Amino acid sequence: MADLETFRAETRAWLEANCPPEMREPIRDDDDVCWGGRNVKFKNDAQRVWLERMGAKGWTVPEWPAEYGGGGLSRAEAKVLAEEMRRIKARSPLSSFGIWMLGPALLKYGNEAQKKEHLPKIARGEIRWCQGYSEPGAGSDLASLRTSAEDKGDHYLVNGSKVWTSYADKADWIFCLVRTDPAAPKHLGISFLLFDMASPGVSTSPIKLISGSSPFCQTFFDNVQVPKENLMGTAGKGWEIAKYLLTHERDMIGGSDSTGGGQRDSVSNIAKRQIGLDAAILADTALRTDIARHEIDAMAFGLTMERVLAETKSGQGTGALSSMLKYYGTELNKQRMELLMSIRGSDGLTWEGPEPRDGDLARSWLRSRANSIEGGTSEVQLNIIAKRVLDLPGA
């Protein structure tokens, strides 16, 4: 405990000295979020300095081993770091699929050379990754994917296409599910490949979302040569890795700032400011009831995340909970956005307007619809709970 308090004091002093003031301001625009990568365009010097300093300490990935570019912190120390960052409202220095998804899988399934090559670059934000899972014919039924990787001795020859690949046009590398054995049963012919998006034969075509932006793409592979050493794990055993990575993705979507948890202002605080009070209660009583019900569920959900963590730590775990958190967290966030749209009324409908933040709410509301689709739909999560937790027949 004493050690932890020393660590806290040192961390506080370091953050005080190293976190630029601009990086303690709330995030306002998309370009306030730093994704790193070869072609990174920093919005300002503060953003660059913050990433470099945190990356050098390994504090972009506090719990990864130091030998792979991580901070080597214990769970308790990482918690202290997070608390201290929250205390000064420090922004996260780096957003990254490498951190949230690939890293944990690499640590578990990667060989030593792969870990040494990729993890430090993820930690320092030098390489930006994208996720090549979904295909036009393989969404919820991911294991029916058809992108092929033919064994050519020293390399695989990859052909096919992926879809909904977030930020494929901005990413440097892709982690990609491919079929190496077309004759095997569908779950057994899949392999997990890592390759450079600059390889000859890779092309991307952006797709516009209902929120107006184009963060995802269709991605095409035309005779792409991928060196054999870029196979992660064993050929034909990629499905296991794919599922492991998905649990991390689900925890991230279900429990992150963008959905369930985080430091966001509560719906009721926003409602109070927008609608006002009448005799100490919200001036719109029917909406007040909806808001209170939502906040009850949101608090109970937050407590559930807390309990699940505590149970996992003490070995009392209940299992298959990442599906529960993904399902409930994303549905709650969608409900939150509906309520915010109701609270704002006609003002929330603005798409373009004179104020710089006009249209933000409508866009976030639309973007949030994807929460219950990406990373496995709500229906798929319910299927998983029915099968793995409830052990229902034929599920």
Add this chain to the structure above:
Amino acid sequence: MPLILTDDQLMIRDSAEGFFKDEAPVAQHRSLRDTANPDGFSRDVWAKMAEMGFAGVLVPESHGGADMGHVAAGIIMEAMGKNLSAAPMLSTAVLGATAIKHGTPEQQAKYLPLIAQGAHLLALAADEAARHKPNHVATTATPSGNGFRLNGVKGFVVDGGVADTLIVAARTSGEVGDTAGITLFLVDPNAEGVTREARAMVDSRGAARVTLNDVQVDGADVLGEVGGGHAILEKVLDAGRACLAAEMLGVSGTSFAMTVDYLKQREQFGQKIGSFQALQHRAAHLFCEIELARSATLKALQALDEGSDRAPMYVSLAKAKAGDVAILASNEGVQMHGGIGMTDEYDIGFFMKRARAAQETFGDSAFHSDRIARTFGY
């Protein structure tokens, strides 16, 4: 405090679950009802609960109790909910003990050891409106002799028929609806002017309508300060609400377990009905809802043990969430059982009845949503 049970609490859970499954299973609830048992519970089981330390779960050791705290009380209530075990646990061990702990040293010395021994039953006679409203007290207490004279009607007193002492909320000043001016009294139900009419409830538990007609009480039987009863009442109610949430969690748990079992057994259209996705998704959703109710309930019980300022908010969160979930779980249970779920012979209906009664007791989810909104200033 991490949001999990400690090793001690896990042991209490194991022993409580074993105890109620053996000593007070659903079959006993059924036989109490079928024999129209006048008490509504088994005195024999209550005596054993006292031996187990359950009756004294909130009584300090100095008064012969087990002093295990609210989390433990909730664990016991959850096990009772799972088995629909009827006993004056809520009225005496939770509400009664919490109230008496606000009394004078003499009152505590007199009642607390008896509570722990299972030798004295209490009941809270607070509510007057059919919909819970703790400050709606029209019963009057006017100075008389060395004490007060009570007049009024308490329509719904849980375990009121069996109680050896009634804890009565009456108004010594102010208007109906004021929080100030409410005073709590310890009233002997056999005193002159007290009438008790038994009300059999939908869940086969006992309640009574208590009428107070010029009932003379001594000054020594005032519990807490004259006019300051509301603050005590809120603490008593919160302990009760959190324990009801725990009981409803147990009700949800068994409803859900029975239903999932049934889905795995019943065949229609040549297959187990549990293979139909329409039912699978509802069951999976219910699983999530029960997990949320569990987290909220544990948090409320812990907050009470810590004496946290936020305990009332967490209690309302737990009561609202566990209440809605118990209604959902028991209704889905009946629905997914089809015709057999509607029969008296099958147990699932008992759980729906108990869920409804517990939801209505001391504020339903609408009441507690409103209380939460007020706590957050909207």
